[in-house]
Amino acid sequence: MLTGTAGGFAGPLDDLLQEIFGGHRDIIGGDLDQEVTRQAQQARWGFSMQRSDWPLLEGRTRPLKTKEWGDLTVMDPDAGKEPRGRGFLVAERDWLRIDAGDALENAIVTLYAGDDPGVESGWVTVEEITVTSTTGFLALCDSGYEALRKVNLATAGAGPYLVRVHASDRSVDGRKPRFLIQVIPGERTGAELEPPRTTIEDSTGPLLVRTSFAHSDEWARLLQALEGGSDAYDSLTVIDDQAYAGFTADQIKARIGRHDEGRPDSRLVLIADERALASTELPLLAVNSLPDDNNEPFRITLAAAGSLIVNTELANTSLADWGHGAESDGVYREEHY
Structure with a gap:
């Protein structure tokens, strides 16, 4: 077993890293205990607040600056599981991860929720993906699970949402990554649209x-x-x-x-x-x-x-x-x- 010491702390290396980083798996790059990460999320969000008090986002926000650099998430922090795939956008139920690129700068993010406004020109990358909300609650968080604004992006309640992400300057030195994230309710037919699986198909052929x-x-x-x-x-x-x-x-x-x-x-x-x-x-x-x-x-x-x-x-x-x-x-x- 690997061990380490810091500031009088002695014990297994994973415990040491948890002590230092509060269980933030995205910061330390390891695969720490899921419960530690969950506790870190809850500490960040303050679950004593009733999330039903968070208003639904109507339209578009001003540009918002994240408090930490790193990947972004559109998620319900008390539901779902972290996506394990790779790519610019990777989704599971109640959780979308957005690859913020290699720039070590805090991102600038603009949010939109409502009817589809269409693709906005002038961005380097534009991709979209379906995210299914099972709880009727979605919020945008930075890499430290900090909500950029206390607003609910799931404006139509539980069900599928088309999330369209525009991005620029994700890997440009000295430039802050910029994002426009549009969250658009999908069709409500009574049956939820399954989000894409992390692995598209268990097949060894074409x-x-x-x-x-x-x-x-x-x-x-x-x-x-x-x-x-x-x-x-x-x-x-x-x-x-x-x-x-x-x-x-x-x-x-x-x-x-x-x-x-x-x-x-x-x-x-x-x-x-x-x-x-x-x-x-x-x-x-x-x-x-x-x-x-x-x-x-x-x-x-x-x-x-x-x-x-x-x-x-x-x-x-x-x-x-x-x-x-x-x-x-x-x-x-x-x-x-």
């Missing part, structure tokens, strides 16, 4: 992930082509889950299951996004999920994708080889069997 849900006829045609096509598609796992609506290639890659050594379970990911389903050729976005390969995503028609699947699984060719064969519009069309 994946086809649907991220656009506006073209149901085209999606049905794609599925019919897979079912009636060659055996080349047999190893493909299809993910049709609205929790991944609007996901980018990087967000999908961040949720690929991994071996103990960090290698992804699925090397090849095909994404059926808006552009793919809006075209009769169904030009899927082909993504390499290997962390040490810098291959740019490219598009490949569904008719040609079967050959890509077979050849990459057999390691006959690399995804880079196929990407270099894309035509001027970025789509690979040649079929090989």
Whole structure:
């Protein structure tokens, strides 16, 4: 057992770190006891206050400065569990973590809650994700679990929310990271929308992930082509889950299951996004999920994708080889069997 001493304290290293940092797992970078972290949260929030007294946020706040640098969370601190995935936005029930980047500066955050105002221009990064509130309470906290304002962002009570995060200067030295976070009530149909899982699918083969849900006829045609096509598609796992609506290639890659050594379970990911389903050729976005390969995503028609699947699984060719064969519009069309 590792031990340490500080200021007259002697004992296990984890206990020492808890003594110093109050159990703040995000600060010390370890995986300390969950109950210690919970106690730190409660000490920060002051649960003697009735949270029902916190008003619902209406519209947009002025820019707010966090008291600590580090990742942001939209959460109910007394519910849910911390997301374990990686990526700019990672969610579980009642908890969204926002990667604040590498800048060691306190972030500047503007909050919005209400009807969808649309994407705001002028930001470097804009991504969105679904967060399900089971308690009807969500607040924005900094890395020390400090609420930026005592307002409730869950303006429609329990249910799904679309959280759209705009960001700039996340990794710029000497600049404060800036965020605009929009929290928009989702459709209330009586059934809660499940948040995306930390791991998108327990599969060791290629994946086809649907991220656009506006073209149901085209999606049905794609599925019919897979079912009636060659055996080349047999190893493909299809993910049709609205929790991944609007996901980018990087967000999908961040949720690929991994071996103990960090290698992804699925090397090849095909994404059926808006552009793919809006075209009769169904030009899927082909993504390499290997962390040490810098291959740019490219598009490949569904008719040609079967050959890509077979050849990459057999390691006959690399995804880079196929990407270099894309035509001027970025789509690979040649079929090989």
